[in-house]
Amino acid sequence: MTEDALTEAARVSKAWPFQEAQKLLKRFPDGKPGGAPVLFETGYGPSGLPHIGTFQEVLRTTLVRRAYEVLIGARPEDGKTRLVAFSDDMDGLRKVPDNVPDPALLSANLGKPLSRIPNPFGSTYESFAHHNNAQLRDFLDRFGFEYEFVSASDRYNSGAFDDALANVLSHYDAIMGVMLPTLREERRQTYSPVLPISPTSGVVLQVPIEVLDPASGMIRFTDENGEAVEQTIFGGQAKLQWKVDWAMRWVALGVDYEMCGKDLTDSVTQSGKIAKILGGRRPEGMIYELFLDEKGEKISKSKGNGLTIDEWLTYGTEESLGFYIFREPKSAKQLHIGVIPKAVDEYWQFRGNLPDQAVDKQLGNPVWHLLRANGGSVGAGDTPAVTFGLLLNLAGVLGAEAKPEHLEDYIRNYVNDPRIWETPGFHGMVIAAANYARDYIAPTLKKRAPAANEAAALRALDGELAKVPPGTSAEDIQTLVYEIGKREEFGFETLRDWFRALYETLLGSSQGPRMGSFIALYGIPESRKLIAEALAAT
Structure with a gap:
């Protein structure tokens, strides 16, 4: 162009x-x-x-x-x-x-x-x-x-x-x-546009002044000790x-x-x-608009209810911070740890869309502006093969073992392409996911025992996974999971009920990733172990 x-x-x-x-x-x-x-x-x-x-x-x-x-x-x-x-x-x-x-x-x-x-x-x-x-x-x-x-x-x-x-x-x-x-x-009684600096204490004084000579900056005021002082306001004296x-x-x-x-x-x-x-x-x-905390209250440095740059960069990425700040500056937004995962994944969604967008759409894409602000090419850069949300779910399952190197081992098995590590910021995203899951996800996870119909569906899923050949795509596994959830014999009113059961019994959370992607990343044998542990709890 x-x-x-x-x-x-x-x-x-x-x-x-x-x-x-x-x-x-x-x-x-x-x-x-x-x-x-x-x-x-x-x-x-x-x-x-x-x-x-x-x-x-x-x-x-x-x-x-x-x-x-x-x-x-x-x-x-x-x-x-x-x-x-x-x-x-x-x-x-x-x-x-x-x-x-x-x-x-x-x-x-x-x-x-x-x-x-x-x-x-x-x-x-x-x-x-x-x-x-x-x-x-x-x-x-x-x-x-x-x-x-x-x-x-x-x-x-x-x-x-x-x-x-x-x-x-x-x-x-x-x-x-x-x-x-x-x-x-x-306040009117003591207000002055000019704040003289006390010649005795060095304090910036909030006192009335009398202008003596604008050209030389001379004023008169009463110092802290009660003495009348005449001095210029030039040269850092006010x-x-x-x-x-x-x-x-x-x-x-x-x-x-x-x-x-x-x-x-x-x-x-x-x-x-x-x-x-x-x-x-x-x-x-x-x-x-100013940022709000997770309770919707104004952020105050004295209250300590805000989020620091270092906290964001520990649990998220620099790109996601810029993305979150870019959007809707005239609307009040909450700023707390919980907004980070969505911001990370949305940044990459917008970046992935950028190269194929028409120019008017590109100019409305936050990533176009963020890349240009940093002198980057607006059409360059691959998107990660693994979402931040998926990394968080994997890290949550790994628990105390959710270290960046362990996550990277799983990713290498999932993506047989070394170029994934060339994606800008991908290593940082893996580290942030491990930190976030360790401090904010793992402590909250609590798996429940499956109900009778859910246990039956899990057994069926385990049987199907046992037949899946190595290298089966995440989409094919997702289709398999869908088909089991649709079977009338298991009594799920909607597919959402089936997926919620998977999240709550296998991952310990009320929401989670596309199960096909998770199973492909975590591995068929490891996923079957999760099912076995859930069934053992019935």
């Missing part, structure tokens, strides 16, 4: 990354003035370590970035776009996180900018924020994101934001006019309140696109008004 044909198809695509990218075409019908690259931004608060929310925002923004490049007929290497990962490391530390060492050290430095708090991790980085910023960069590099890292403390301390700060002071009253109506009466800071950054950096979670809806509105006051323009963006 030519690039022109791809661009034309993308311009009418209903896939959400293209719909978001269309906003930028409307923003810049003739391209960004001066030929400057369109700037995408994501924000990160380094009061804690990077997490799945960080990943999803950078991934989704990257998907929009790549979609925009397709719409304008550009390639990533053309430099038509930039992505900035911005760290808000001038924020004052409000509370001590639960998942960091030396809480007493952090507690003694509450209120100070994150980049001026000693490093509690024992690493060589100069501060708490510098350590977390390094973790962020390692985190983003691990997933192959293309980005530029920008630190708030570097910008404030170096004076790079000084002109922008002077602009805020020049429009101080207008900004107060936006913010004060949104605040409770008590920072801005969140909504004002966000707007200032949009204008100072020239941000054109930034998405955020639903909890920041009001912030987008107020920051957009402030950006206009400052002579800029609110960026385009999408407001996405």
Whole structure:
């Protein structure tokens, strides 16, 4: 397909990354003035370590970035776009996180900018924020994101934001006019768009200020010790309140696109008004829904009811994480261990469909976007010969012996083709299945004794399996299983009842795989042993 044909198809695509990218075409019908690259931004608060929310925002923004490049007929290497990962490391530390060492050290430095708090991790980085910023960069590099890292403390301390700060002071009253109506009466008494840093304690102060001279950044405020202080806000001696800071950054950096979670809806509105006051323009963006836990409750870092990146990658695959995050960003979705197996198998289903799809279907396929985001070929890659769900059922039966090498031994017997190991990510999928089954499936399995009619059907199945020659296909075995379930003498009202009986008596679960595929993978002799064990329980 030519690039022109791809661009034309993308311009009418209903896939959400293209719909978001269309906003930028409307923003810049003739391209960004001066030929400057369109700037995408994501924000990160380094009061804690990077997490799945960080990943999803950078991934989704990257998907929009790549979609925009397709719409304008550009390639990533053309430099038509930039992505900035911005760290808000001038924020004052409000509370001590639960998942960091030396809480007493952090507690003694509450209120100070994150980049001026000693490093509690024992690493060589100069501060708490510098350590977390390094973790962020390692985190983003691990997933192959293309980005530029920008630190708030570097910008404030170096004076790079000084002109922008002077602009805020020049429009101080207008900004107060936006913010004060949104605040409770008590908060109005102490609110200031500018947060000076105490010259005595180094704490970010929440106090009213008086603007003395916008050009030099001079303000007057009362310090913690009750003394009146006059000092400039330039050179890292102050920072801005969140909504004002966000707007200032949009204008100072020239941000054109930034998405955020639903909890920041009001912030987008107020920051957009402030950006206009400052002579800029609110960026385009999408407001996405937040993830929920398995009970449907909002995920909270303090509650610990979320799912970490490491947990997902222990029990699932990187591709499946991207796939799950891609879909329906404006709908609330649960994020917990139980969603992983379906996401793994659905990723491969969509990837398997991709090469044969018409272009409009490809552009609506999540895998097309995920592969393009990582610079991969959208038409390449075989799908695994064994599903994740089937691996989980096999691992569940193996129980304590469900180690990756044992699963791979079964797969070699099932698939007589060494190319299966060339499928990208297949080894990782086997490891994840072994981990998932060990920790979340095996402990829950409980086989029941078959009823009389079920036992009779199992005996018939065993007899048929005894006649099956080696190398019989999974489809032929599946047909055999079907035929037994249909026989009136066994009294199953539906085939579903028969398969449920197989799952509950042989596997210890209320649901399971295609039995033909499972029996072919597990082996005829081993499957007959399962039947014998079930019959012995009657």
